Amino acid sequence: MESKSINKIFEDYHSNIIDIESVIFSLRNFGLSQMQTTKIVMEKLSISLKDADDLVVKSITWKDKLEETLSLRNSMLDFLEMKFNNNPSKSDEF
Helix, strand or coil: CCHHHHHHHHHHHHCCCCCHHHHHHHHHHCCCCHHHHHHHHHHHHCCCHHHHHHHHHCCCCCHHHHHHHHHHHHHHHHHHHHHHHHCHHHCCCC
């Protein structure tokens, strides 16, 4: 995706021509992943990773991936919790 296209989307957002959902929808239509979209939203809106992630993951545009995303994150957290709770002396090994 061209950076000119991204800049135009955010110009329209800042001019109140489109809303954040339309921004996210446009970025996904350009072929950006959920992570790429989150990164760009974070950078362009100067917001925290958590806030950008909340906007993207909970958006209507990415609703079809919400359950999958949350399941993956929970699995990762479970793994890390198990790894660090069961083997605290080797927590630096991965």
